[in-house]
Amino acid sequence: MNFDDDALDRALFALELEEPPADLRASILTATVYRPAPMFSFYEVLALGAIAAVLLLLVALVVMGGASLFVHSLQAIATVISRTLFDLSTLTWIAAGGATAMWLSIFTVFQPAMASGRKVDVKQHR
Amino acid sequence: MLAEAPRVAVKPGPDDGSLVAMTLGGNSEAFATLVERYDRAVYHLAYRTLHDVEEARDATQEAFFKAYRSLRTFKPGSKFSTWIFAIVYHACCDRLNRRKRYSNEEMPERADPSPGPEREAIAMDEARRLRAAIESLPEKYRTVITLYHLQGKQYEEIAEVLGLPMGTVKTHLFRAKEQLRKLLGAAEVN
Numbered sequence: 001m002n003f004d005d006d007a008l009d010r011a012l013f014a015l016e017l018e019e020p021p022a023d024l025r026a027s028i029l030t031a032t033v034y035r036p037a038p039m040f041s042f043y044e045v046l047a048l049g050a051i052a053a054v055l056l057l058l059v060a061l062v063v064m065g066g067a068s069l070f071v072h073s074l075q076a077i078a079t080v081i082s083r084t085l086f087d088l089s090t091l092t093w094i095a096a097g098g099a100t101a102m103w104l105s106i107f108t109v110f111q112p113a114m115a116s117g118r119k120v121d122v123k124q125h126r
Numbered sequence: 127m128l129a130e131a132p133r134v135a136v137k138p139g140p141d142d143g144s145l146v147a148m149t150l151g152g153n154s155e156a157f158a159t160l161v162e163r164y165d166r167a168v169y170h171l172a173y174r175t176l177h178d179v180e181e182a183r184d185a186t187q188e189a190f191f192k193a194y195r196s197l198r199t200f201k202p203g204s205k206f207s208t209w210i211f212a213i214v215y216h217a218c219c220d221r222l223n224r225r226k227r228y229s230n231e232e233m234p235e236r237a238d239p240s241p242g243p244e245r246e247a248i249a250m251d252e253a254r255r256l257r258a259a260i261e262s263l264p265e266k267y268r269t270v271i272t273l274y275h276l277q278g279k280q281y282e283e284i285a286e287v288l289g290l291p292m293g294t295v296k297t298h299l300f301r302a303k304e305q306l307r308k309l310l311g312a313a314e315v316n
Contacts, residue, residue: 003307011256012275020169021183028161028187032194033154 142206150197157197161190164207167276168214174272175218175265185221189214211273211287222265259309267302274299 003011040048062071084090139159140148148156168189173182192213193200200209260271273284281299285292 003310005303008303008306008310011252012271015253015256015275017166017170017276018173018182020166020186021179024169024183024186025161025165027183028165028190029158031187031191032161033149033157 143202146197146200146206147202149194157194160206164210165190167207168210171211171269171272171276172214172218174260175215175269176221177261181221185214185217188217192217205283207277208283208286211276212289215269215287255310256306259306262309263302263305267298267305270295270298271302271306 058070062074140156142160142163145156145160149160165186169182169186172185172189173179176182176185189210193210200206260268263271269288270284273287277283277287281292281295284299285295288295290298
């Protein structure tokens with residue numbers, strides 16, 4: 001067959017496009033529009049990074065022993081917390097508070113369920 | 127009568143510019159429609175340029191990913207097809223350069239002198255012979271011919287995709303066709 005310019009053009013335009021791999025479209029969409037959103041936004045990453053940097057600095061100060069005041073303050077806070085938690089009167093108060101909360105919940109927990117039950121009944125009667 | 131319409135003729139529905147605007151407005155389905163319209167053509171260009179199914183697939187995916195991420199830089203009024211073809215063409219060029227750097231193989235700057243494709247072509251029908259002939263063209267001619275095939279006779283857009291002057295595109299196209307005719311003629315004689 002003799003290919004003049006028109007014949008060649010016709011042949012070129014009649015050529016079918018290459019068949020892409022079957023999952024190409026799915027993989028493009030997964031990489032673009034259906035890509036899961038990142039867990040943290042840019043500003044959240046920035047804030048977390050700043051917090052991590054401050055913590056690292058504090059740890060470095062403690063390890064290097066150059067911040068005795070900071071270490072003393074931490075020790076004082078830890079002492080107060082441990083004393084408070086293991087004090088008998090504090091524990092008694094916590095227990096009393098917990099028991100009161102449980103006792104009150106007996107009266108309140110079932111009320112919403114009863115109310116919703118009534119609503120269902122009304123619907124059924126209609 | 128010549129078929130001059132681009133091979134990536136848009137299916138009915140919103141035009142590409144509207145789909146880009148809709149995507150930027152948060153409608154992700156609009157971008158899915160653009161992918162549906164152009165993935166085959168983009169893959170075709172990548173495959174013709176790279177000659178490797180896996181690499182063409184990666185380049186296509188990379189191109190759409192880049193397009194999606196930089197959709198805001200798309201100039202309203204310009205053609206999405208030209209833009210995405212330019213992106214995939216650059217992705218292919220990067221890959222070809224990397225190949226060049228990491229292998230001692232010569233890039234196919236001239237037609238493959240080995241008789242393989244030609245001999246094979248004898249037994250093939252016209253379309254297959256034409257494909258084989260295109261495959262054996264040097265990379266720059268192959269890309270021009272592929273874009274000519276994809277975009278119709280829109281030289282300006284081909285020039286924009288390749289970043290070449292229009293005169294150079296026309297010259298490449300002329301030489302590409304000349305080589306194609308020779309290859310096809312040779313196959314005919316054999």
